[in-house]
Amino acid sequence: MPNQFFLTPIGFLKGVGPDRAVLLEKELGIKTFGDLLYHFPFRYADRSRYYKVKEITPDLPYVQLRGTITSLNVVGNKPPLRLVGTFKDDSGTMELLWFQGVKWMQKLLQTKTEYVIFGKPTVFNKKLNIVHPEIEIVSPENVLLQSSLQAVYNTTEKLKMKFLDSRSIQRLQQTLSKQLPPVLPETLSDELIEDLKMLSLREALQQIHFPENLQQLQKAEFRLKFEELFYNQLRLLMQKLVRTEKYSGRKFSVIGEHFNNFYKHKLPFQLTNAQKRVIKEIRTDTGTGKQMNRLLQGDVGSGKTLVAYMCMLISMDNGYQNAIMAPTEILAQQHYRTISKLADGSGVSVALLTGSTKSAERKRILQGISDGSIHILIGTHALIENDVQFKNPGLVVIDEQHRFGVEQRSRLWSKNSEVPHVLVMTATPIPRTLAMTLYGDLDVSVIDELPPGRKPVTTVHRFDSSRIRVFGFLKEQIAKGRQIYIVYPLIEESETMDYKDLTDGYDAITREFPRPEYHVSMVHGKMKPAEKEFEMQRFIKGETHIMVATTVIEVGVDVPNASVMVIESAERFGLSQLHQLRGRVGRGAEQSYCILMTGHKLSKEAKLRIDTMVETNDGFRIAETDLRLRGAGDIQGTQQSGILEMKIADIARDVHILQAARNKALDILTDDPHLAKSKNERMRSKLMELMKAIGNWGRVS
Ligand code: ADP
Ligand code: MG
Numbered sequence: 001m002p003n004q005f006f007l008t009p010i011g012f013l014k015g016v017g018p019d020r021a022v023l024l025e026k027e028l029g030i031k032t033f034g035d036l037l038y039h040f041p042f043r044y045a046d047r048s049r050y051y052k053v054k055e056i057t058p059d060l061p062y063v064q065l066r067g068t069i070t071s072l073n074v075v076g077n078k079p080p081l082r083l084v085g086t087f088k089d090d091s092g093t094m095e096l097l098w099f100q101g102v103k104w105m106q107k108l109l110q111t112k113t114e115y116v117i118f119g120k121p122t123v124f125n126k127k128l129n130i131v132h133p134e135i136e137i138v139s140p141e142n143v144l145l146q147s148s149l150q151a152v153y154n155t156t157e158k159l160k161m162k163f164l165d166s167r168s169i170q171r172l173q174q175t176l177s178k179q180l181p182p183v184l185p186e187t188l189s190d191e192l193i194e195d196l197k198m199l200s201l202r203e204a205l206q207q208i209h210f211p212e213n214l215q216q217l218q219k220a221e222f223r224l225k226f227e228e229l230f231y232n233q234l235r236l237l238m239q240k241l242v243r244t245e246k247y248s249g250r251k252f253s254v255i256g257e258h259f260n261n262f263y264k265h266k267l268p269f270q271l272t273n274a275q276k277r278v279i280k281e282i283r284t285d286t287g288t289g290k291q292m293n294r295l296l297q298g299d300v301g302s303g304k305t306l307v308a309y310m311c312m313l314i315s316m317d318n319g320y321q322n323a324i325m326a327p328t329e330i331l332a333q334q335h336y337r338t339i340s341k342l343a344d345g346s347g348v349s350v351a352l353l354t355g356s357t358k359s360a361e362r363k364r365i366l367q368g369i370s371d372g373s374i375h376i377l378i379g380t381h382a383l384i385e386n387d388v389q390f391k392n393p394g395l396v397v398i399d400e401q402h403r404f405g406v407e408q409r410s411r412l413w414s415k416n417s418e419v420p421h422v423l424v425m426t427a428t429p430i431p432r433t434l435a436m437t438l439y440g441d442l443d444v445s446v447i448d449e450l451p452p453g454r455k456p457v458t459t460v461h462r463f464d465s466s467r468i469r470v471f472g473f474l475k476e477q478i479a480k481g482r483q484i485y486i487v488y489p490l491i492e493e494s495e496t497m498d499y500k501d502l503t504d505g506y507d508a509i510t511r512e513f514p515r516p517e518y519h520v521s522m523v524h525g526k527m528k529p530a531e532k533e534f535e536m537q538r539f540i541k542g543e544t545h546i547m548v549a550t551t552v553i554e555v556g557v558d559v560p561n562a563s564v565m566v567i568e569s570a571e572r573f574g575l576s577q578l579h580q581l582r583g584r585v586g587r588g589a590e591q592s593y594c595i596l597m598t599g600h601k602l603s604k605e606a607k608l609r610i611d612t613m614v615e616t617n618d619g620f621r622i623a624e625t626d627l628r629l630r631g632a633g634d635i636q637g638t639q640q641s642g643i644l645e646m647k648i649a650d651i652a653r654d655v656h657i658l659q660a661a662r663n664k665a666l667d668i669l670t671d672d673p674h675l676a677k678s679k680n681e682r683m684r685s686k687l688m689e690l691m692k693a694i695g696n697w698g699r700v701s
Helices: 017-028 033-037 102-108 140-145 157-161 166-179 190-195 201-209 214-246 257-266 273-286 304-317 329-343 359-371 406-414 432-438 464-479 496-512 529-540 575-582 604-615 619-630 655-671 678-694
Strands: 043-046 063-075 082-089 092-098 114-119 121-124 127-131 134-137 149-152 293-298 321-325 350-353 376-379 393-399 421-426 443-447 458-463 483-487 520-523 546-549 562-567 593-598
Touching: 017 157, 033 166, 063 102, 082 102, 114 127, 134 166, 149 166, 166 201, 190 655, 190 678, 201 214, 214 432, 214 655, 214 678, 257 304, 273 293, 273 304, 273 421, 273 443, 293 304, 304 321, 304 329, 304 393, 304 421, 321 329, 329 350, 329 376, 329 529, 350 359, 432 619, 432 655, 458 464, 458 604, 464 483, 464 562, 464 593, 496 520, 496 546, 520 529, 562 575, 575 593, 575 604, 575 619, 593 604, 604 619
Parallel strands: 092 127, 293 421, 293 443, 321 376, 321 393, 350 376, 393 421, 458 593, 483 546, 483 562, 520 546, 562 593
Antiparallel strands: 043 149, 063 082, 063 114, 082 092, 114 134, 121 127
């Protein structure tokens, strides 16, 4: 229920005025009182004490001092000018510096007046100083603002130029806070608020900006974070509920010849316990008559493809067709080879449809799909084109889901009036919290066990300067009959710079590894699919020793004899990408190696990424670190999820709150699936509002 107070234009707030209103909107998206209230502090500064000048060292965080300015001088005679003030208290003197608003500050500041200043000590020109301190005259009114925990707000350079720094925003918050209506409409049910002993919305909004003490602040944070996460979960779980009510699914009621024959006669090894468990989960799910939407997580090489195939066999046993959608042509081809091998001699008919399928072949495949004679169709985006019409689709497997948007996934659906089950496979482990917020409407299965006998990949970090020794090591490995990947970064397939890196690299490698003793392949994004395929094939067949490539080999490519992965300019890759690449080796029985090459100069973050890779092979741990380093916003797939709109919750850190929110949302929906009970009325209307804002919520994702 939109509240009038919240919707009041920000220009009506005392101290804002038309110019500032425009700026606040442009810079921070603050249009209304509500927007300002929900512009939360990004941290709190401790202003419970005053420091003395003689105590100040450059490694202190923000400090507060009290004293006078004894001199003010503009330094320099043409821009950039700077204003240098000498600040004095009873223990000594230090410098204050301004590089912006020099003239203005010079006019504004007075000597002999007592000021409170607040800022971060730094060293400039070998002198200790505070640059652009917050500064104000000591007065009873200002002292009031100084509770021990001071909110610090994000602002921008433009806002600061108009004197809307953190402190001014705090003042606006104070004005607004005094005007808050005595009762704000609640957004959570009374029951829920009582249950979790939460602050009311009004109290929370006040405490978050002006905390009385740490405890109250923590309570306010909990209330606001909980609310954000709760509605995220309620929405996802509601979506799932709507979907199961709207669509009925295929019921896989029997296990028949296809599955049994394969299991008894063709399965070349024992399934791992994790594989067995997941097959059982899927089998149960697809047997209910409700449509399955399941995310299958498992590290590279954990045997997801096999699980998917066995589930397709169950689907076929019930008379249905299947599809596998892969993000790249190479992967589609590889799935095609793998699946064809598994299906060999069993009467299962498998076809491959990609952008480069010839038109006669394409026609034949489309025919087979619509008359039901093709049982498994493997392909790329080509599968979601309109003329691909399955007679009887039972299970759709989507590999490496993060490359397909929700939009594309739903297109796969809408063409069929009858809804197949969907299994989304990902080899990029997603931290539990992220999975819950991104795919909270999917069920999740995890293969957390590698097939036996795998040796963990040994990972090392080498600087470019030890390249000669690295080459020596590669030669030893080749002499032992192994094959090698050397990967170059290619952030955008079109970046000519990177392309040059790659070809230069290729030239250097062929010089170091000359024919006829050595053979080197190269694959990159600018090649035609047929050329790529040809080069890949040479490597897969063992005709070449080294594969020089860009990240096109990132996902899924399976060459068990390749045992060394060299990653050039490893500092330019993200963690999950590095982990993906490493997963290309360690697939055979031999000890495998991953060599991360970098220059000597590394940023702190790059160093942390490299160290993490050297330390662990655990994909989930790597994913957690990745999430913490990059934040949720940068992780693929989060764009559509609403995570980006989260104002206060941080899914990398607020794991417990998220879990609590999900549990509560589940409890409430179990008790009242349509939120029809009057005690849930508030939550129902808030949810409707949210869903309307997000749009398309009824669509299957
Ligand atoms: P993923 O798709 O999870 O990366 P794959 O399904 O491609 O993994 O399996 C990797 C390799 O492990 C394949 O060569 C596959 O045949 C093999 N494999 C799968 N399951 C098992 C198992 N239970 N025991 C031994 N090898 C297995
Ligand atoms: Mg795979």
